[in-house]
Amino acid sequence: MGLDLALPVGELTRVLVDVPSVSGDEGTLATAVEEALRSLGGLEILRDGDAVLARTGHGLPARVLLAGHLDTVPVADNLPARLDGSRLYGCGTSDMKAGVAVMLRLAALLGTPASGSAPAPESRPGPVSGAGAGARHDVTWVFYDNEEVAAARNGLRRLAERHRDWLQADLAILMEPTSGEIEAGCQGTLRVVATVPGRRAHSARSWLGENAIHQAGELLTRLARYRPRSVTLDGCTYREGLSAVRIDGGVAGNVIPDSCRVTVNFRFAPDRDPKAALAHVAEVLDGYDLVLDDSAGGAPPGLSAPAAAAFVAATGRAPVAKYGWTDVARFAELGIPALNYGPGDPNLAHTRDEYVEVAVIEETERVLGSYLVGRGTP
Template sequence: MELDLALSAGDLTRALVDVPSVSGDEATLATAVEKALRAAGGDDGSGAGGAGAAGGLEVLRDGDAVLARTNRGLPSRVLLAGHLDTVPVAANLPSRLDGTRLYGCGTSDMKAGVAVMLRLAAAAGEGAATRHDVTWVFYDNEEVAADRNGLRRITSGHRDWLQADLAILMEPTGGEIEAGCQGTVRVVATTRGRRAHSARSWLGDNAIHRAGELLTRLAAYQPRSVTLDGCTYREGLSAVRIDGGVAGNVIPDECRVTVNFRFAPDRDVPAALDHVAQVLDGFELSVEDSARGALPGLSAPAAAAFVAATARTPAAKFGWTDVARFAELGIPALNYGPGDPNLAHTRDEYVELALIDEAERVLRSYLLS
């Protein structure tokens, strides 16, 4: 397939949405993105052409990730990042247009943002002047386990491509700036008892009943709110899964409760785990997953300049995003995209066309002269 980067951002979003790209199956879309970028002033893969002072793009394919950048010798560099994959389709393809809304899998999360990125890359590739050198990163496998994330692979194999003064992750934010992100840890609390026949329950010790105290603690838990750089992060400690039971006539001897702690970025992972251990003191705990959050970083000059240029008031990002990966690299990073985060992963996912156009206008004004 071929992508026409001359389409409006809304029409290009629709074209992207109509190419299914569930995590692990991004190859078709990645190839289309690569071809479009090479055609829009990029090299053809043979080493000819590419980025230069007047225009053009250097293009790199890594697995099912595609990267492009200008190399004009400008004193600053801005990186735009967006993932190509979506969650599984939920009978919401092909896309459909209903008035000012475009419905379909990935419309908000985050093919609308990808469309804006492609439009800007096309303009730069065709010679439009830029205020900064710009890097575009279109990556795979964001919606699945962290060890499959394409951005992680790029960090390992092509670290130089991620160097920037500011990274803008085009996650859905409703057209607002969301700074930093929460960290997350997931632990499994196990309660143990003694198995018995349910007709003689007094001979057993019910592990599911023992989990009652744990659930009571979680229900009574009072999360804190933390304000950093003017952004207020709300924490949460929640049971998200419970497993237990052997059969309909057996007193269970084991029950497992999965607990997720979403924590403010002033804590690191060890501190978050210590807090969970304090709240659930006395229970057997094992760590299933963890990821540090990212501080807002709004005092960094490049981030402050973007906030000033957009005239938006930053808010805290609820949830974990790949801004944390850039923060680990020492690169200030913000979330900014046209989609609605509350619609991500839903059956009725949609994006407002006006927000796509607004995101393109804002970024075009910030990046292009």
């Protein structure tokens, strides 16, 4: 298939949505993105599996990296896309093919048409023609795979291991859905499994045993009484949360269980690292056997970095804390300031009725176009 980057950004989003790209099956879309970028010319291109990267090389003082994932969660009878008034419905509209469409339009804005393979400058989107004419920053685009599944498969993680030089930038903008607002940093997250012991017995003689499920009540009471911190960093307030998210126990309908497992999730502010977060959970749940199931550090807001501060000033938006974990944390690990900024609504991600407001996609394109070249796209 071919992608026409001269399409209005809302229509381009619709085209992208209609290409199914459930995690692990991004190949068709990745190839279409690669071909569209190569047709522009003036960009260095790299393909790694189903990740596609492109960058300008004009020797400008600063480099901005735009990142977005190509994959979606499984389709839920919500393809093909449909337009209803100002809303575009379909799998991946918010998370995050609207962001990918903006990235591609900006590539068309900053790239140079290859002979006979892309629209002429006067018919292409945006006011800029020529290789990076009017560009304020060099730009790197990272379209990656397998974001919606286990971290071990994450395409950005793979790229950091194989092509670290491609990720170098003064500022990374992750185009995850934020409803067109700037969400700074992200929370860290960890899961532990707490095991509550008991003693097995026949349920007809329950007094001879110790019911592990009943014993878990004290642990659950601790969690219910827990008062999480609110931490303000760079003017962004992160609220922590410690929650039971799963309980497993029981042997049979006539057996007093001798073991109960409670999975606990801790969403922590980015002033803690995973080690400190685990120590805090161990203190709260002192006396219980805890096994770490998963953890990932958060990312500080990074708003004091010159490139991040300049972007905030240019957009005129007041940053807020990012609730949840995103791949900005990977950039933070690399020492690269990173922000979340995208057109989708995070509250609609992964839902059957997922949609995106076309006006917000257009506004995101305008804001980023203005920041990168000094003028917005029409």
